[in-house]
Amino acid sequence: MIPALRRYARGLVHDAVAADDLVxxxxxxxxxxxxxxxxxxxxxxxxxxxxxxxVNRLRQAARRGQHxxxxxxADDLMAHPPTQEDDLARADVVSAIQQLxxxxxxxxxxxxxxxxxxAQVAExxxxxxxxxxxxxxxxxxxxxxxxxxxxxxxxxxxxxxxVK
Amino acid sequence: xxxxxxxxxxxxxxVDGRLDAARSEEVSAYLDKHPDVANRFGSYSVQRTLxxxxxxxxxxxxxxxxxxxxxxxxxxxxxxxxxxxFLAAAVVLLFxxxxxxxxxxDMMVPPTEGVAALAREASDSFATYAGDRTRxxxxxxxxxxxxxxxxxxxxxxxxxxxxxxxxxYRLMGxxxxxxPHGAGLMLMYDNDHGTRLVMLTRPMAVDQTRTMxxxxxxxxxxxxxxxxxxxxxxxxxxxxxxxxxxxxxxRRQVQGEA
Numbered sequence: 158m159i160p161a162l163r164r165y166a167r168g169l170v171h172d173a174v175a176a177d178d179l180v181x182x183x184x185x186x187x188x189x190x191x192x193x194x195x196x197x198x199x200x201x202x203x204x205x206x207x208x209x210x211x212v213n214r215l216r217q218a219a220r221r222g223q224h225x226x227x228x229x230x231a232d233d234l235m236a237h238p239p240t241q242e243d244d245l246a247r248a249d250v251v252s253a254i255q256q257l258x259x260x261x262x263x264x265x266x267x268x269x270x271x272x273x274x275x276a277q278v279a280e281x282x283x284x285x286x287x288x289x290x291x292x293x294x295x296x297x298x299x300x301x302x303x304x305x306x307x308x309x310x311x312x313x314x315x316x317x318x319x320v321k
Numbered sequence: 322x323x324x325x326x327x328x329x330x331x332x333x334x335x336v337d338g339r340l341d342a343a344r345s346e347e348v349s350a351y352l353d354k355h356p357d358v359a360n361r362f363g364s365y366s367v368q369r370t371l372x373x374x375x376x377x378x379x380x381x382x383x384x385x386x387x388x389x390x391x392x393x394x395x396x397x398x399x400x401x402x403x404x405x406x407f408l409a410a411a412v413v414l415l416f417x418x419x420x421x422x423x424x425x426x427d428m429m430v431p432p433t434e435g436v437a438a439l440a441r442e443a444s445d446s447f448a449t450y451a452g453d454r455t456r457x458x459x460x461x462x463x464x465x466x467x468x469x470x471x472x473x474x475x476x477x478x479x480x481x482x483x484x485x486x487x488x489x490y491r492l493m494g495x496x497x498x499x500x501p502h503g504a505g506l507m508l509m510y511d512n513d514h515g516t517r518l519v520m521l522t523r524p525m526a527v528d529q530t531r532t533m534x535x536x537x538x539x540x541x542x543x544x545x546x547x548x549x550x551x552x553x554x555x556x557x558x559x560x561x562x563x564x565x566x567x568x569x570x571x572r573r574q575v576q577g578e579a
Binding site: 159160161163164167168177180181184185188243246247248249250251254265266268269270272274275290293294297298300301304305 | 334
């Protein structure tokens with residue numbers, strides 16, 4: 158499960174080191190709180206711990222006024238500099254999800270990348286399944302608008318622009 | 322084919338591959354007739370593929386050593402926290418999700434239950450008290466009645482104090498010691514050369530009856546067994562073969578009393 162936890166953390170917080178810090182905190186907690194686990198599905202329980210740690214971290218960072226430019230984020234997230242068309246499209250979608258609200262962002266990652274069921278996502282986020290569905294729907298539509306917006310090509314520094 | 326209307330939720334579940342075959346077919350037929358909707362959900366499907374393509378490589382990266390459960394558990398062990406739960410947590414973290422399980426083969430988790438745990442507790446007691454020149458035992462052998470009374474009260478059973486004098490070992494005395502499984506009675510013996518042995522006995526929840534097995538922890542060897550709900554472990558800085566007849570003798574005396 159550790160590779161998946163790292164992947165989810167990296168999707169939520171941009172910096173690879175900060176993401177692994179979260180996973181480390183999460184594992185420590187899983188080990189020391191194991192006896193208090195009530196949930197039968199260990200996977201959702203562990204993801205919930207990680208998610209809550211990540212959200213706290215993001216909110217602290219926001220209060221301190223930390224800001225990372227979107228372009229830097231996308232570059233950090235990509236393992237290799239984008240060269241192929243697919244890589245460019247991926248870099249674009251990665252920078253686009255950073256513009257979603259934190260709530261939409263996490264639902265989308267849990268559904269699309271972690272491939273959790275809607276019921277599992279509801280458990281991780283401690284919200285009703287109906288709320289998962291409406292957040293998912295809004296997240297996907299917002300992402301589509303960002304990706305298909307005509308202004309996008311002209312945005313300075315965008316990856317699409319860079320290859321021209 | 323049913324008449325159930327196609328919902329937005331169905332369409333998302335279609336994109337995420339969460340529909341059964343029958344419903345999936347209905348959604349597919351619906352999308353054929355509604356190109357606008359098909360277009361929209363087609364782009365959601367592309368998003369899904371792109372996100373997976375962007376983040377899946379993270380899961381393929383080698384796990385950094387600070388996230389290695391071996392190290393985390395080793396750190397915990399130094400802090401002497403009870404460790405049964407580490408194993409349970411580790412099993413889930415390593416095996417659920419299907420990847421990373423190969424860590425397990427070299428994972429050293431200390432025994433936490435049964436005779437194996439008792440053996441470790443006996444070795445720990447030996448390490449703590451056998452080298453003590455000031456007060457290795459709390460109550461000395463000339464106070465045997467008091468020692469038996471104390472132990473009976475604390476461990477809930479009247480203990481047998483085995484006599485090893487035929488082998489040259491005298492009972493020095495004993496003390497009640499703490500173990501992760503409650504109070505135990507530690508007895509200490511020595512011979513004319515000053516060689517000390519420790520026997521630990523306590524009630525057993527797991528391994529109520531168990532044949533005698535050797536164990537070793539560093540330079541300390543021992544034999545541990547259980548019978549009728551009581552566990553026994555004899556340990557010392559002696560070769561395992563030298564301890565074996567002594568352990569056999571203790572077992573005979575304990576069973577004779579019972």
